[in-house]
Amino acid sequence: MTAAQTIAAQGEALLEVEHLTMRFGGLTAIDDLSFTARRGEITSIIGPNGAGKTTVFNCLTGFYKPTVGRLKLSHPTKGEHYLERMEGFRIAQVADIGRTFQNIRLFPKMTVLENLIVAQHNALMRASMFAVAGLLGLSRYRNAEKAAVEKACHWLEKVNLVERADWEAGNLPYGDQRRLEIARAMCIDPVLLCLDEPAAGLNPRESLELNTLLKAIRDEQGIGVLLIEHDMSVVMGISDHIVVLDHGRKISDGDPAFVRNDPTVIKAYLGEEEGEDDHA
């Protein structure tokens, strides 16, 4: 995608969540939630613990089938997808949604580089004709692999992990693992990147770096970012748009300045959280 296209595409609706409701037996985790995430924007979902933020992500990435509602993804090149009807792996493969987790989930016994190459396996599988060409060492596969390694290195540079490319991912320090997870999600070439508390457990310097990284991803890749975060310095610093949840319902929706001054939000969330340790 060229830079011109990226800018032109900014502001287009990417993900439209309509009347999303998720019930687990008698518990309603999400109650009639609607919001829109746009391309080239960082949309944050905030709310007290148990507000249903991660459940939204789980519905988006196919872990849960929503009880009610529609999740429409308008892919810039592949048309519209209704995520609530797709199988989990196809959401990554076809709809191009990348995701990271609150509790980091890397492939711990693979190297850092391999973690990033696994994420590109769809292109590689096609090039290798289901391992046949890979086994025979055909050039078609070798070229695809070279491209995969190049892309992986590009992201390693972005997240500052080039020197540790050959480490086993499980042995990386915590902050590095967080960044690697983001890099891996980016290696699937997502149009929507869902980050579940990427700043959790980071020190102030690291979370500042994270801000820079996320802004760079938004601006250079022109993709939509959906962010769940408790760290208000991150949320207020980089969000273009904030959705506030409380007990599964949306209580506020707008830009940071609007949300910050919204009395319902202050009452439900910010007011109570002041002075508390919200990194936990």
Place this chain on the structure above:
Amino acid sequence: MAYFIQQLINGLTLGAIYGLIAIGYTMVYGIIGMINFAHGEIYMIGAFISVITFLVLQAAGIGFVPLILVVMLIASMLFTAVYGWSVERVAYRPLRRAPRLAALISAIGMSIALQNYVQLTQGARVKALAPIISGGVTLFEQDGFAVRLSFLQIFIIILTMALMAGFSYLIDRTPLGRQQRACEQDRTMASLVGVNVDRTISTTFVMGAALAAVAGMMVTLYYGVVDFFIGFLAGVKAFTAAVLGGIGSLPGAMLGGLLIGLIEAFWSAYFSIEYKDVAAFSILVLVLIFRPTGLLGKPEIEKV
């Protein structure tokens, strides 16, 4: 000394066969954390298919040995792979989210079902096969004892080595193998980077079954007899081999297979041939007590 070397050769041949079966156990365990007790039967079916292929070729009047071997190999791998795929599809996939015990019971049921299926369709009598590869070389003679290496043994050992090398390469270097390792380490996450987990698991069963089929064909050639019950003992021994090597570890399965083969050969040679199975299973007990992670398996270190 001559006697020792002869037993070494016999043990390696046997071990190669166990190793090939053990890979199927270890791969399936690695990816879905379950012992596929029907794997021994898959091996037995592989043996039967190779016998059938041979008889068909013979009936067609084809007598060129290399051609017979290649066709037997391909046919048994292909058809057995279909069985492996079906077993997973029918008996395990519907239980993917069920407790592990359910899948285990299903595996034992599958094993009995396959045994009876072969008994019914092929008959309970032992099938005998004339040797296809005969002859060999005498390596050396000592005190009137000749150490012989048959062409069949050479064939078995070389084919096994080639398969294992190819297989390790597949797992380590190709996208398919990477995908399998990803599923092994975190299935959920694998699906989130776009890996089709169900298909990867099916592929694993297909590959395990194809290797077991090769083992089945080798046994057919080596012993010249096949019946519907051979899968049980070979299966349990290969399972022992996988546990000895460290279940979930590919090189471990190969090493475990070789060791079990050697132990069995030496035990039969120097102690008692009647109790050779006891030797193999004592190893299983000892390993489970003293080193449950096996020789090459890594103990799980929990990070706190």
